[in-house]
Every structure is written in C-alpha cells, then in structure tokens.
Amino acid sequence: MSEFKKEQFPKQHQDEQPGKECKMNPAPVYKREDGVGCNKLTDKVALITGGDSGIGRTVAIAFAQEGADVSIVYYNEQFDAEKTKSEVEELGRRCLLISGDIAEESFCKYAVDETIDKFKKLDILVNNAAEQHPQESIEDISQEQLERTFKTNVFGMFYMTKYALKHLKPGSSIINTTSVTAYIGNPSLIDYSATKGAIVAFTRSLSKALLDIEVRVNAVAPGPVWTPLIPSSFSAEKVQHFGANYPMQRAGQPVEIAPSYVFLASEDASFISGQVLHPNGGEIVGS
DSSP states (O other): OOSOOOOOOOOOOOSSSSOOGGGOSSOOOOOOTTOOOOSTTTTOEEEEETTTSHHHHHHHHHHHHTTOEEEEEESSOHHHHHHHHHHHHHTTOOEEEEESOTTSHHHHHHHHHHHHHHHSOOOEEEEOOOOOOOOSSGGGOOHHHHHHHHIIIIIHHHHHHHHHGGGOOTTOEEEEEOOTHHHHOOTTOHHHHHHHHHHHHHHHHHHHHHGGGTOEEEEEOOOSBOSTTTTTTSOHHHHHTTTTTSTTSSOBOHHHHHHHHHHHHSGGGTTOOSOEEOOSTTOOOOO
C-alpha cells in the first residue's frame, strides 16, 4: 500500500515559470528518508536538465544515492538549485550547478563543456527540463508561445544530446522526460502535448541511431506529479484538484518517479533501448 494518500492540495498559484519548489505547500516529496542505494551508478557522472526541483531534483538525489556525481542545469531558481546541491553533497557526491536557458544552443554546449571540465567525463544525460502554458483554445496559442515551448522542450533536448554525444561511451545512457499527455492528449496543453509526442519519436529514432556505439536511449512518461510546474501553470482552483481524475485519484510525488530513471541509467536496463516507462497513476496507454 502506498504511503501517499489521496488529497486535495491547498489553493495556490505562482506567477512565474518554471516555478519555485520552496514556495509550494505542501512541499513535494523528493527523497525517502530511509533510502539506501545499491551502488548501481558508482562513480558515474550525470547531467540533468531541470535538476533544481521537481522530478529533476529527485533524480539527482537518487543518482547520488547510487554513487553518481551530478551536474544540474536550471533556469533561474537559485535557492532550489542550492538546496538540491546540498542534498547531493550530504550523500558524499559532487554537484555542479549551471544556470542558463537550454533553448539557446550555445548555452547547451557550454553546459556540457562545464560538466566535462569539472568531472572529466559524462555517462548519463537526463533531458528533463520543460515548460507549459495552458490555453483554453488553440486560437489562444501565440506564435511566441508555440516557438518558446518547442525551443525549451524539444530544441533544448536536441542541443544537449548533440554536444553530449561525443563524450558518451559504450554503456552510457540518455533518458528523456516525455509525458502521459503524449499518449492521451490534453485539450488545454496542445502545444506542450505536441512537444512530448515529439520527444517519444526523438527517443525512438535516436535509439536506433546510437545502437552501433552502444549508447542506450529511453524515456519516462510521468502522469500528474506534484512539481513547481503545476502551481506555476494552473489556477489555484485547478491546483486544488490536481491528479484527482486519474485512476489512483491523486497526483504522484517526485520520489515515486525517480526509480524509473535509476533503472534506465543502470546496467539493470542493459537490454532496453528505445522504450518508454509509464509511472502515471494507473492510466492505461499505448507504449
């Protein structure tokens, strides 16, 4: 039985994306207090975009529990990023913080270069950062919004992979964050859902392209998860009922998503590439 109960969240809203975890009530659960790693990622180096909070934070901590050093790319949420860094360092691992906009190709190159300069290698790339802007109708989606959403969610993933690739070796892993919306759609997140569908196709195509060099490429498609993107995207009233319409009748916590990333990054998934895992609260989707 899950320790996480069905609950309504207090009404809340943040005016700026991608949102700050330090302002959320209740705070997302990003680690298990009794969490003990199994050395699945000993001395590996991971670069995680959007690693300051939400799913990115919990993945950074889970990787550190498994013995990895992490490089965290984030936009401008300095307080959240510093908190994640301290959590990683408390586990005895190193953490590099890199602030910038992954929509810019030059920054993506810089982030990879800084990671290599600090850690001298790269074993795992987690393309996780994203943004979303709900609109009642496709007619309300401006050219600026459409381009911005694709630049962050798809272009940034493409650029990060492009510059990380030459540093990856046989056995390395790329993990992309897509979404349940790629499979079931969302009428108020048409552009966001389209980017997440593109990520599924990107994952499958890249997987086939990298088989010869033995780099695995997979994705995770979370359902509703309590992260800063939620109060910074939706009204206070919608936040209050977030996740209640899914089969488990609740939103997931970031800590419930992290094991999928650990699995795909580790040798446990050595025979898996081009696939998508679905931690989504019981929603049945095509794979």
